[in-house]
Amino acid sequence: MGAAPGLTNIMRGTPLVTITGASAGYHQSPVIHDVNLTIMRGDFVGLVGPSGAGKTTLLRTILGAVDVYAGTVDVASSNGHRSRAGYVPQINSVDWHFPVTVEEVVMMGLATRSGLLPWSSSANRDAAGEVMSRLGISSLRRRHIRELSGGQQQRVFLARALVSNPTLLLLDEPTAGVDIKTRDDMLHLLDELNHDGITIVLTTHELNAVAAHLPWVVCINGAIVAEGAPEHVFTPEILGRTYNARMNVIQHEGMVMIAEMPHRYGRSDKRDDEFGTPAGAEGGHKHA
Amino acid sequence: MDIVIDPLQDAVFIRALFDVLIVATIAGVVGTFIVVRGIGFLGDALAHSIFPGIVIAFLLDANLLVGALVAGLVTAALIALLTANDRVRDNTAIGVIFTAAFALGVVILTERAIDGEELEHILFGDPLGASWTDVALTAAIGSAVLASMLLLKRLLVMASFDPAGARAMGLSVVLLDVSLLVITALTVVVSFKAVGNILVIALLITPAATARLLTDRLNMMMILASGLGISASVIGLYVGYEQKSSAGGAIVLVSTLMFFAAWLFAPRRGIVPELLGRRSGALLNSEPEAEAELILASPEIQTPHPA
Numbered sequence: 001m002g003a004a005p006g007l008t009n010i011m012r013g014t015p016l017v018t019i020t021g022a023s024a025g026y027h028q029s030p031v032i033h034d035v036n037l038t039i040m041r042g043d044f045v046g047l048v049g050p051s052g053a054g055k056t057t058l059l060r061t062i063l064g065a066v067d068v069y070a071g072t073v074d075v076a077s078s079n080g081h082r083s084r085a086g087y088v089p090q091i092n093s094v095d096w097h098f099p100v101t102v103e104e105v106v107m108m109g110l111a112t113r114s115g116l117l118p119w120s121s122s123a124n125r126d127a128a129g130e131v132m133s134r135l136g137i138s139s140l141r142r143r144h145i146r147e148l149s150g151g152q153q154q155r156v157f158l159a160r161a162l163v164s165n166p167t168l169l170l171l172d173e174p175t176a177g178v179d180i181k182t183r184d185d186m187l188h189l190l191d192e193l194n195h196d197g198i199t200i201v202l203t204t205h206e207l208n209a210v211a212a213h214l215p216w217v218v219c220i221n222g223a224i225v226a227e228g229a230p231e232h233v234f235t236p237e238i239l240g241r242t243y244n245a246r247m248n249v250i251q252h253e254g255m256v257m258i259a260e261m262p263h264r265y266g267r268s269d270k271r272d273d274e275f276g277t278p279a280g281a282e283g284g285h286k287h288a
Numbered sequence: 289m290d291i292v293i294d295p296l297q298d299a300v301f302i303r304a305l306f307d308v309l310i311v312a313t314i315a316g317v318v319g320t321f322i323v324v325r326g327i328g329f330l331g332d333a334l335a336h337s338i339f340p341g342i343v344i345a346f347l348l349d350a351n352l353l354v355g356a357l358v359a360g361l362v363t364a365a366l367i368a369l370l371t372a373n374d375r376v377r378d379n380t381a382i383g384v385i386f387t388a389a390f391a392l393g394v395v396i397l398t399e400r401a402i403d404g405e406e407l408e409h410i411l412f413g414d415p416l417g418a419s420w421t422d423v424a425l426t427a428a429i430g431s432a433v434l435a436s437m438l439l440l441k442r443l444l445v446m447a448s449f450d451p452a453g454a455r456a457m458g459l460s461v462v463l464l465d466v467s468l469l470v471i472t473a474l475t476v477v478v479s480f481k482a483v484g485n486i487l488v489i490a491l492l493i494t495p496a497a498t499a500r501l502l503t504d505r506l507n508m509m510m511i512l513a514s515g516l517g518i519s520a521s522v523i524g525l526y527v528g529y530e531q532k533s534s535a536g537g538a539i540v541l542v543s544t545l546m547f548f549a550a551w552l553f554a555p556r557r558g559i560v561p562e563l564l565g566r567r568s569g570a571l572l573n574s575e576p577e578a579e580a581e582l583i584l585a586s587p588e589i590q591t592p593h594p595a
Contacts (some may be wrong), residue, residue, distance in 0.1 A: 065455040086455035098324055098449040099506045111446045112457055118438045144504045160453075170456075 078194030316514030413536025
């Protein structure tokens with residue numbers, strides 16, 4: 001599993017979250033069933049599974065933000081206090097027209113610790129400034145959140161989660177809707193945070209990114225299907241049970257890739273003469 | 289100058305001025321949240337729901353504000369009860385309760401033939417009829433509303449902007465929603481004397497909607513909404529006093545004029561600056577939609593498969 005030098009030797013490798021036989025969901029309807037999962041301190045875990053498989057519900061179960069109908073969810077304490085969790089929501093669950101600036105969003109991470117005064121203390125402003133500086137978004141602090149790129153928006157919500165100095169960071173699809181470079185930057189940043197001692201659990205649909213970057217993966221489809229290192233878990237059999245679909249896995253020189261069988265939808269005969277021909281060469285584009 | 293100074297020597301006008309200044313200030317702050325949350329329908333429903341309380345208070349010769357207060361709080365509690373656990377959707381519950389409450393008011397009203405002028409004051413407001421007791425009650429409830437908003441502002445912002453994140457942080461979004469509901473009900477109650485049962489929603493929404501066109505900052509939006517509401521109220525009050533017409537109606541009309549002025553001329557969101565910007569070929573702002581629009585409009589970027 002992912003190393004976490006920020007943790008003391010005594011703490012590293014001890015359970016942070018222990019879920020035993022848990023069923024949880026909303027309005028008396030369980031979404032996840034009989035989940036048994038242990039997240040160790042310093043882990044860097046990816047949750048994968050199809051849409052509606054319960055990835056977000058599992059994150060919220062850890063946070064204590066959904067109804068648990070059976071089993072137990074235990075989050076270990078740190079220094080005598082319940083471990084603090086930072087949460088980065090799915091980016092589309094946020095009201096992007098709400099009139100708030102980057103700095104105001106980051107300060108929201110301290111909303112429950114700021115008392116009832118309508119203004120922010122200088123200590124809180126300093127904490128927000130520090131985390132924005134670390135994530136490279138200080139220059140955007142006065143911007144409206146809608147004016148940012150997808151990657152910048154993700155960093156803002158990451159900053160909001162980090163400003164409360166959490167032990168555990170839970171991210172719901174932090175790589176959704178961004179390009180490959182931004183995705184890799186985000187995963188690199190999370191890796192740095194993990195090395196600083198923060199335990200990280202994220203959900204994603206990007207299996208290849210998980211296979212390339214994350215040390216531990218949990219496959220879920222209502223219940224836990226399998227967990228382990230990607231090279232052990234990403235097999236056609238396990239992925240088939242997770243996604244209820246045929247998945248092709250290529251393992252080559254330590255790399256694990258989930259490949260798609262080529263299918264050519266639509267009328268391929270119409271464009272056969274165009275494929276593979278460089279622009280400008282004879283027989284190139286023949287549009288009228 | 290006489291038009292401005294003379295009314296200030298009339299105690300009736302002074303009382304009305306105090307009343308509308310308090311109401312406009314509170315309505316601007318609370319209205320800002322109603323507009324950014326997109327729950328104008330809720331405010332409208334609460335405004336209509338206080339109608340039976342006002343009618344019953346009128347028939348009992350009690351203070352109308354007290355009747356409105358009781359009806360507003362009962363309505364807020366009923367809506368919260370119906371929508372708990374999502375058995376009934378918010379808008380459905382609001383639709384059921386507010387029409388029932390208004391119908392109750394109409395039934396009581398038609399059973400006891402109420403004087404036409406009194407009915408007009410209930411429906412369209414009568415700030416010039418405010419007593420010092422009304423002003424004191426408005427100030428007391430208004431202070432409580434303003435204090436609650438300032439204390440809860442940070443949490444209300446979090447719950448409005450990102451409910452899932454707020455729940456994850458351990459905040460009770462339901463409790464915060466109920467708080468906003470009660471605060472809105474109280475604001476409607478203190479506002480109805482100024483602009484009436486039918487028009488009260490305008491004082492809540494229109495200045496805040498105007499402010500939204502002018503700024504992207506929540507604090508500034510609250511300040512602007514209150515300022516615009518105060519300006520519209522003072523102008524409307526003078527118009528009503530001088531013309532011997534409905535001051536409540538005049539306040540709403542002035543406020544609406546301000547909204548359309550902002551809709552046309554607001555620097556970033558107004559229609560006219562946008563048209564002028566397009567004509568000069570400038571990129572309107574850094575918003576992605578504007579950039580996409582420019583790219584699509586560029587003749588040098590051609591579609592790969594021209595027809």
